Amino acid sequence: MALNLHLLRLFASVAQTGSFSRAADDLNVSQPAISRGVRDFELQVGCRLLDRGPRGVRVTREGEALLRYAKSLFAMERAAEEELRSLRELGEGILRIGASTTIATYMIPSYLGSFYKAHPGVEISIVSANTRAIATLLLEHAIDVALVEGPVDEPGIVSEAWLTDEMVLITSPEHAFAREIEPVDTARLNAETFICREPGSGTREIVAEVLRNNGIRPVRSLEIGSTEAIKQLVASGLGVAITSAAAIRDQITLRTLIVVPIHRLRMERTLWRLSVPGRLANPATIAFERLIQI
Structure with missing residues (x-):
């Protein structure tokens, strides 16, 4: 059975926003179209993915399993789009960095300055949070580079010594x-x-x-x-x-x-760089990671 990626996108949006109406706003389609698409998708996969209720929707166990793959799939899609936009010497693209508070505040600003001078067309996004939160963001594909103050013992994450x-x-x-x-x-x-x-x-x-x-x-x-x-x-x-x-x-x-x-x-103490094995890195991420290893 080949999954309908359009319907998968509708389901993932509802699951992540917790609401058919918010998903409709995010995807710029009508709420009836969202509801119909998710219902058709559930029929296609042969199980209920969402429990509907007066206070919104709750993702079922089967829906949670499918949502993990959907996040990975759409993250790869974004990475491919960003790489295509970045092929001309990083003239465009986005670099999403997550760093523990001390690292974000006191250690990477100089690296970011050097990166910006070399690639002024790349959009830089920085999230500062504690180590546990940064690890979660990396698993959720919300950031591309993760620098933290302690190693993380989390399935799917590799911790490498940095500084x-x-x-x-x-x-x-x-x-x-x-x-x-x-x-x-x-x-x-x-x-x-x-x-x-x-x-x-x-x-x-x-x-x-x-x-x-x-x-x-x-x-x-x-x-x-x-x-x-x-x-x-x-x-x-x-x-x-x-x-x-x-x-x-x-x-x-x-x-x-x-x-x-x-x-x-x-x-x-050792500061650490976190990564997810097998995840494709976009050109901006590759360039920044080369810079911080110098």
């Missing part, structure tokens, strides 16, 4: 640690309030591992979903934090934050 990032302990200039001449002993960190990122953040996982491996059990912790907010709270004297050295360069220059060495402890 090494130094992690440092930061305090306010008024903190007692800032006046120490010698590196601080790890045992003294137990009495501190640690300000850390939210669950799902690669930075949080790395910091938790460092603390656990060195027997550090802070008496208090505070979760914040932003590296910028963490820096502000540390600078105000609310607590201490372990963060990327790349994220605090400006604050160190201005002396609003202080890096405190820890006795016999050097913290480094």
Whole structure:
């Protein structure tokens, strides 16, 4: 049985929007045409793909299975269209990047500047989120390049080492640690309030591992979903934090934050590039990935 790709597109739009009317608006067709097309498609495949109800539609188990293939198929279609538009030395095209917050904010702007100078006709789209969210976007074909702060153990995703990032302990200039001449002993960190990122953040996982491996059990912790907010709270004297050295360069220059060495402890982490084996990359993606490997 050969699937009708037009009807598959109608079904996928309804499944993803959760509404026949929204799908009709997205595809610029009438709602009766959408309803008729999905019904005909269900008859063709021989099973119910959507459960209709007063509050919208719900995708059935069979519909979920088919939707996964539909997303892959239409993503390949978009990639083919983008490649054809990009054949003239990347004169056109789109580059969709997903990056963990620290990477997006502090590490890839210089790469993006170089890429834009070389390929000004390429449209660049950037999504900044935590590691878990970036992995999901990659699986959903919503991004082409995925750069994260921790490896991802997810079926269908390969994690490759990209860069090494130094992690440092930061305090306010008024903190007692800032006046120490010698590196601080790890045992003294137990009495501190640690300000850390939210669950799902690669930075949080790395910091938790460092603390656990060195027997550090802070008496208090505070979760914040932003590296910028963490820096502000540390600078105000609310607590201490372990963060990327790349994220605090400006604050160190201005002396609003202080890096405190820890006795016999050097913290480094690997940053990762995620990919999906077998997925075709468009020319803009290939060019950007070559650039960030230099």
